[in-house]
Each structure stands twice: as C-alpha cells, then as structure tokens.
Amino acid sequence: MIAAAQPLEEAPAREPTRDEVVQLLQKMVSPSRLSLFLQCRLKFFFRYVLGLKKPKTAALHVGSAVHAVLRSWNRERWLQTPLTLKQLHDEFTKAWTDTSEEPVQWEAGEEDDEKKTGWRLVETYMRESKIPPTLKPDAVEVPVEADLAEHGLPRLIGVLDLVQERRIIDFKTSSQTPNAERIAHTNEVQISSYAVLYRHNTGHRENGLELHHLVKTKNPKLVITPLPPMSDKHQSRLFTLIEGYVDGLDRRDFIPSPGLQCVSCEFFNECKAWH
Amino acid sequence: MAVILSMTYQKKLGLPNFSSHSCSVSVTVEIPDASVAAQESSKLYVLLQTAVDNEIQQVGYMPDASTYGMKPSQNGNGSNGNVQHRPAPSSRNGDAWNCTEGQKQFIQRIVNEHQLNKDDVEATAQQLFGTGVKQLDKMQASQLIEELLEKTGQNKNGRRRWSRQPARS
Numbered sequence: 405m406i407a408a409a410q411p412l413e414e415a416p417a418r419e420p421t422r423d424e425v426v427q428l429l430q431k432m433v434s435p436s437r438l439s440l441f442l443q444c445r446l447k448f449f450f451r452y453v454l455g456l457k458k459p460k461t462a463a464l465h466v467g468s469a470v471h472a473v474l475r476s477w478n479r480e481r482w483l484q485t486p487l488t489l490k491q492l493h494d495e496f497t498k499a500w501t502d503t504s505e506e507p508v509q510w511e512a513g514e515e516d517d518e519k520k521t522g523w524r525l526v527e528t529y530m531r532e533s534k535i536p537p538t539l540k541p542d543a544v545e546v547p548v549e550a551d552l553a554e555h556g557l558p559r560l561i562g563v564l565d566l567v568q569e570r571r572i573i574d575f576k577t578s579s580q581t582p583n584a585e586r587i588a589h590t591n592e593v594q595i596s597s598y599a600v601l602y603r604h605n606t607g608h609r610e611n612g613l614e615l616h617h618l619v620k621t622k623n624p625k626l627v628i629t630p631l632p633p634m635s636d637k638h639q640s641r642l643f644t645l646i647e648g649y650v651d652g653l654d655r656r657d658f659i660p661s662p663g664l665q666c667v668s669c670e671f672f673n674e675c676k677a678w679h
Numbered sequence: 680m681a682v683i684l685s686m687t688y689q690k691k692l693g694l695p696n697f698s699s700h701s702c703s704v705s706v707t708v709e710i711p712d713a714s715v716a717a718q719e720s721s722k723l724y725v726l727l728q729t730a731v732d733n734e735i736q737q738v739g740y741m742p743d744a745s746t747y748g749m750k751p752s753q754n755g756n757g758s759n760g761n762v763q764h765r766p767a768p769s770s771r772n773g774d775a776w777n778c779t780e781g782q783k784q785f786i787q788r789i790v791n792e793h794q795l796n797k798d799d800v801e802a803t804a805q806q807l808f809g810t811g812v813k814q815l816d817k818m819q820a821s822q823l824i825e826e827l828l829e830k831t832g833q834n835k836n837g838r839r840r841w842s843r844q845p846a847r848s
C-alpha cells in the first residue's frame with residue numbers, strides 16, 4: 405500500500421533520471437495526471453517529468469483555501485464538533501496565509517479582492533449546500549488507491565473530497581457556471597477514477613457522485629450536479645485511457661497540443677521554444 | 680401391483696443481507712396403479728406446496744449484519760449448545776484485519792512510534808466509523824491513518840501523503 409508506506413520512505417540519495425521519473429509515472433496514475441496527459445502531453449512533460457515549478461495562480465490559491473476550509477468543516481462535522489462561522493473564518497485565514505508549498509504571484513491590489521471572493525464562496529457553500537451539520541460523512545479528503553494490475557494497468561491513486569451516504573462528492577471552484585449537459589463528459593476521467601477508487605476501497609458500488617461547483621460570479625452561487633453511479637461503459641473507457649497513458653509514456657510521446665487552452669497555460673513560453 | 684409415488688417440494692427464498700433460507704418436504708405414498716399417478720401427483724403437489732409455504736413464512740433468527748461474525752461469541756460457536764465447538768477460520772478470528780497489510784503495519788507503526796494508547800485509537804475508529812480498527816475497510820483505514828498523522832503532527836492538510844512522488848498529483 406503506497407498510500408501507507410510512502411510518508412516513511414527515505415528520500416532518494418540522488419535526483420532520479422528522466423527515464424526513472426517516467427517509469428514511476430507509468431506505475432502510478434492519478435486523475436489529474438491522466439487528464440493533463442490527455443489535454444496536452446508536452447504540458448504533462450513540463451509539469452510531471454521535468455518538474456518545472458511555476459507560481460501558483462490566484463484562482464488556484466482561492467480554490468486551495470476554499471478546499472481547506474470545507475475539509476475542516478466536514479472533518480469537524482464528522483467529529484460532531486461543528487465549526488462556527490467565526491471558526492470557519494479563522495480556518496480560511498489560516499489556509500489563505502499558508503503558501504508553504506507554492507508561492508503565489510499577486511498583482512497589485514489583487515490579493516485582497518481574491519481573499520474576499522474566497523470567503524464569499526465559503527459563506528455561499530455554508531448557506532446553500534444544505535448539508536445538515538449532524539450528518540456524518542463516510543470519508544473526508546481521504547487518499548485512496550487501487551491496484552489495477554488484474555487489468556494490466558498501473559496503480560490508480562486519488563483523494564476523495566467527501567463521501568457521504570455512499571455518494572462521492574467533489575468540490576470545485578470555477579469562474580463560469582458549469583454546463584449541465586457537458587459536465588459529465590468534461591469531468592469523466594475524474595468521476596470514473598473516483599468511482600473505481602471507491603469500489604476498490606470499500607467493496608461497495610457508490611450511490612452516485614455529486615460535483616459541487618462554487619461559481620465566482622458577482623453573486624457567488626453553488627451549483628450541485630448529481631451524477632449516477634459509474635457504468636461499465638465508463639469504467640471501460642477509463643481503463644482504455646489509462647492504457648493509452650501508459651503506452652504514450654512508453655513511447656515518450658510528449659508532443660504539444662496547440663489550441664485555445666494554451667492562452668492560460670503556464671508553460672506557454674517553454675512550449676513555444678519546443679521543437 | 681402397488682406403485683410407489685415419491686415427491687419432494689422445495690422452495691428457497693432470499694433474505695436481507697445476502698441471506699437465504701429454504702424448506703423442503705418429501706412424501707412417499709403407495710398408489711393402486713400407474714393410471715392414477717397423474718391425479719395423485721397433482722394432489723401431492725398442492726399438499727406439499729401448501730405445507731412448505733406455511734413453514735417458510737417463519738424467517739426465524741436473522742443476525743445483525745453489521746456485527747454478526749465479528750465477535751467470538753457470534754461467529755457460529757454460540758452459547759446455545761446446538762453447534763459443535765470448532766476453531767474459527769482465520770478470516771474470522773480476532774487477528775484478522777479488513778484493510779491491507781500495508782495499512783495495518785502503518786497504523787501499528789504510528790501507534791508504536793508515537794506511543795499512542797491503543798484504546799484511544801480504537802475509540803477514534805468507533806467514533807468515526809462505528810466499528811473497530813480491525814474491521815475498517817481500506818477507505819476507512821486510510822482515513823484513520825490521516826487522523827493519526829494529524830494527531831501526531833505529521834499531516835497538516837491531508838494531501839501530504841502523495842507529496843513525495845516525483846510529480847504532484
């Protein structure tokens with residue numbers, strides 16, 4: 405169980421070679437790695453193989469802080485010591501100031517506005533999620549993994565934000581209202597991965613999934629999208645995608661995918677220099 | 680010439696929590712000759728079916744699925760004297776864990792290294808999951824590990840366990 409053994413592993417004596425990194429990536433896949441590989445293999449290469457670090461964007465920092473508060477709220481709810489609004493605000497402030505993992509590059513005057521936005525999202529969730537404070541979760545931000553060797557695939561890892569009444573719930577912050585018709589497709593890798601992870605780790609089929617989008621509109625809102633349990637077809641599609649990921653890494657297939665998504669890519673300059 | 684007619688009627692019905700029960704009634708009768716076999720069979724079928732249907736409505740003992748077989752006194756070697764005592768299979772004995780071997784060892788290692796009170800850890804499992812540490816499934820064990828890491832100051836945000844990989848997940 406890598407999830408269990410990993411924290412106590414000794415740090416390697418030397419930096420792994422590029423091939424060693426690729427081999428490790430082939431042995432373990434997460435929904436975000438797989439999604440990025442499918443989105444742009446060169447971006448995947450910059451982030452995961454070369455490990456290029458970029459400052460955290462403001463949007464990502466808002467998302468991280470909101471996630472951290474929701475985690476605390478759910479955890480304390482689970483321990484039956486629900487947090488007050490003041491305690492939630494304290495948690496938010498703590499999460500906001502924690503930039504220990506990745507620094508944030510703020511533009512002048514940007515941080516205060518973003519901080520207000522983040523806290524308004526938390527308030528919106530508390531007001532609109534309508535989750536009873538007394539309802540006990542099944543799991544809160546739990547790291548899980550599934551050995552897919554029997555399918556000839558690598559280990560799948562991931563973190564489930566919240567599991568409640570056998571429903572897998574994932575929190576998201578976005579600047580646009582999600583499109584209800586496309587949401588299942590655009591989040592397919594993540595949704596199917598979570599369902600596989602849940603089933604492997606509990607022996608039960610999930611009751612369904614929910615995407616909780618906190619939308620950063622002028623008046624923030626919460627959009628909850630309920631989704632059915634993963635179908636066999638979707639599991640098969642996920643496994644085929646993972647197979648493609650492993651094969652692609654085998655071929656060292658790290659070509660770019662130029663397109664509209666490049667506008668917000670942090671590796672724009674590195675990509676232009678690629679040949 | 681006497682003719683022997685034998686008939687068995689059996690019915691098996693599903694019950695909650697993957698249980699089932701069945702009832703079977705057999706009868707052997709002697710009929711005067713083969714010409715009445717069909718008629719007698721028909722009568723016997725109705726008779727036996729009625730008998731089985733009357734009996735099978737009694738569900739009898741149904742265990743609590745959340746605890747049955749998890750304690751020594753409930754693993755089939757009960758105290759009612761009807762069952763011969765025999766050693767419980769290894770998967771049902773008190774040392775079996777539901778989670779992976781790696782998770783088991785990791786939990787034990789945190790407990791030992793930080794000298795945590797095992798009763799407190801057991802109480803945490805009961806509080807969070809309503810069951811003991813050994814009965815936790817893999818997801819619950821992973822969650823317990825997160826809790827123990829947090830209690831012992833090794834995990835501040837719940838995502839650190841993936842952070843030693845060559846790439847962020």
